[in-house]
Amino acid sequence: MECTSCSVQELKFDIKVEGEENVSMLPGVVDHLVRREIEVQQKERYFTIPESGAREFLDFCLHFMQPENITFRVNKQEWRPLAEIEQVFDVQWIDEVIKKELLTCHYQPIMTAAEEIFAYELLSRFNNEDGSTIYPNEIFPAAKARGRLYALDRVCRMTAVRYAVPLKDKKAFINFIPTSIYSPEFCLRSTTSLADKLGVDPKQLVFEVVETEKVDDLDHLKKILAFYKEKGFQYALDDVGEGYSTIEMLADLKPHYMKLDMQYVQGVAENQEKQKTAHKFLAKAKEVGSVPLAEGIETREDFEWLKEQGYELFQGYFFGKPAAQPLETISV
Secondary structure, eight states: OOOOTOOOOOEEEEEOOOHHHHHHHHHHHHHHHHHHHOOOOETTTEEEEEHHHHHHHHHHHHHHGGGGGEEEETOOOOOEGOOOOHHHHHHHHHHHHHHOOOOOEEEEEEETTTOOOEEEEEEEEEEOOOOOOOOHHHHHHHHHHTTTTHHHHHHHHHHHHHHGGGTTTTEEEEEOOOHHHHHHHHHHHHHHHHHHHTTTGGGGGEEEETGGGGOOOOHHHHHHHHHHTTTTOOOEEEEETTTTTOHHHHHOOOOOEEEEGGTTTTTTOOOHHHHHHHHOOOOHHHHHEEEEEOOOOSSSHHHHHHHHHOOOOOESTOOOOOOOSSOOOOOO
């Protein structure tokens, strides 16, 4: 059985009708949709219809009802004004991207202090069927609008595991969004099964929490990370900075790796305020037993300064931009 949020099925729209005039018309609206052979599930002032029915309803509503008193939602997300429903229709293309897995991964190297390749971060790259690029600032808003973030995150994780196969003795950092996982045991089963099928050593994979600073359900995140740990995988916290100031919180999570946000990395060799943050971060990492990783490095000066302080891993354009193939050697 596949999670309906993680697969791409026809969207179901919940419609909520308010206002005396709209409510009085509701029985007639439902009858109209049923006559059009559209499946309708009704409960008082709410009803649920497939996307084909939502388009039909919108046309009827704009002509005969008061649309300002009608709201909708998809996949149990927040309620939105009916005026925004066409935005959901307009980005239907995201369904094809996910169903047909129109994405690849690029490899960005993660280096040791000795300037040797330790790992690669696997970064998703999306394409239309004609091969043209879809940029992240298009893909993620589209997925959110249609309630497809769960499905998008899943296909990104699965694709990244496949791209980890040729890395052999190098680790692969794979991003995931904690809020895209309902239940670790259920939602992550396909990812762990794929790794096992492809013969990828669990110790090779490092699952990286995207937007660590924005995590608001710590208990849920703990369950996810505990599941990964139980299966033999490692995990990292991304974009850690001043906002993650509670040692107890980091101690609870016990990440294998902590990434210092690039805003504190770039220019750190010359900026005393950034140096203070870098020192605090390093102290936190040592206290909780995490490997400190500085991301976003673009100059040798910043790399040398961070290395001298005790940072162990480094990532950024100074060492290499994301590329379609992993690099065996890098000249810097």
